[in-house]
Amino acid sequence: MKKLLPLLLAVSMLCSCSVLSNVNWNTDALTSAAGKAAVAASITDEQIVELCRQSVAQLDAQNVIETGKYHQRLMKLVSPITVPGLKLNYKVYKKDEINAFACGDGSVRVYTGLMDLMDDNELLAVIGHEIGHVVNKDSKRAMKKAYMNSALRDAVASVGSLGAVTSSLFGDLGEAYLNSQFSQKQELAADEFGFDFTVSNGYSPYSMGNALAKLVTKSNQQQSKVQQMFSSHPDSALRAEKMKAKAAAYLKK
Numbered sequence: 001m002k003k004l005l006p007l008l009l010a011v012s013m014l015c016s017c018s019v020l021s022n023v024n025w026n027t028d029a030l031t032s033a034a035g036k037a038a039v040a041a042s043i044t045d046e047q048i049v050e051l052c053r054q055s056v057a058q059l060d061a062q063n064v065i066e067t068g069k070y071h072q073r074l075m076k077l078v079s080p081i082t083v084p085g086l087k088l089n090y091k092v093y094k095k096d097e098i099n100a101f102a103c104g105d106g107s108v109r110v111y112t113g114l115m116d117l118m119d120d121n122e123l124l125a126v127i128g129h130e131i132g133h134v135v136n137k138d139s140k141r142a143m144k145k146a147y148m149n150s151a152l153r154d155a156v157a158s159v160g161s162l163g164a165v166t167s168s169l170f171g172d173l174g175e176a177y178l179n180s181q182f183s184q185k186q187e188l189a190a191d192e193f194g195f196d197f198t199v200s201n202g203y204s205p206y207s208m209g210n211a212l213a214k215l216v217t218k219s220n221q222q223q224s225k226v227q228q229m230f231s232s233h234p235d236s237a238l239r240a241e242k243m244k245a246k247a248a249a250y251l252k253k
Contacts, residue, residue, distance in 0.1 A: 045104075052105040059109070066092040070112050077120055078108075081201055083131060098218060102130035104137075117214060125194045125207035126215075132193025138186045188239065195243055205250045209243030216240055 070092045078090055088106045092115070093099075099111040108127060115123060133142075182190070191208060198207040216236045 049105045052103040052107065056103050056105065056107040056109070060091060064094040066094040066112055070094075070115050073115065073120075074110055074123075077124055078127065083135065086131070086134065088131070098215070100126055100130055102127075102134045104134055106134070117218065118211060121198065121204045121207035122211035122214065124201065124203055125198045125211040128197025129190045129194035129208070129211075131197065132190035133182060133186065135193060136186065136189055138182050138190070142182070184235075191239055191243055195246060199250065205247035206244060209240050209245075209247055212236070212240035212243055 074090055074092055078088070082088075086106045088108055090108045090110070093109055093111045095111045096113040097111050098113045098117055100109065100114050102108045108130060110123075110127065114126065118126060132138075191212070194211075195205065195208040199205050204210075219236075
């Protein structure tokens with residue numbers, strides 16, 4: 001049902017209901033013959049951050065937010081931690097999936113299933129890994145790709161109200177982002193960031209290696225976003241061993 005509707009229609013509808021009204025969209029680019037691909041190629045960091053913010057807000061609305069013991073545990077763990085240039089915000093999704101993600105606007109979402117599996121050291125390492133993708137701008141690239149691949153034109157063509165357009169657009173972007181995969185190089189760099197993140201905040205240097213090892217083992221039993229992220233490459237076990245070797249070398253300093 002991929003109808004090639006003019007993007008100008010999409011943008012005029014979105015702007016008329018104040019969606020992304022605080023972002024300076026290039027209307028001329030949106031109407032160009034190159035269409036959506038051209039828009040994605042020229043999209044700014046500010047626009048990507050806003051897409052991230054509203055897409056995560058839609059995901060928040062679609063999930064049950066845990067505000068009890070899991071939330072308290074998470075906030076106790078991360079409250080003292082800051083990352084230069086990022087205004088981090090955290091929520092816990094009440095789901096059994098072993099899952100977590102961070103987005104370009106600083107949103108970090110952790111699933112109760114992951115928190116059940118990990119101790120605090122390992123949990124912080126996974127969170128650090130996710131934040132590493134944001135710091136390294138992998139998350140912004142993933143959202144940009146999600147925008148390119150989103151069903152924006154389908155949503156505008158098929159829904160019957162502006163509210164539905166908004167929900168469909170950001171729901172689609174959020175799901176596309178969650179289903180995105182990073183390259184092996186990006187994952188290795190995020191591993192390194194996760195290692196440094198835990199050590200610099202006073203946690204065990206073995207945190208990243210132990211978290212990776214748990215996820216690799218668990219991936220044979222249950223599939224989820226985090227497991228796919230950590231074990232989508234054939235050298236996943238080697239990555240865990242690399243982080244453990246790095247921890248051993250760190251302790252010998």
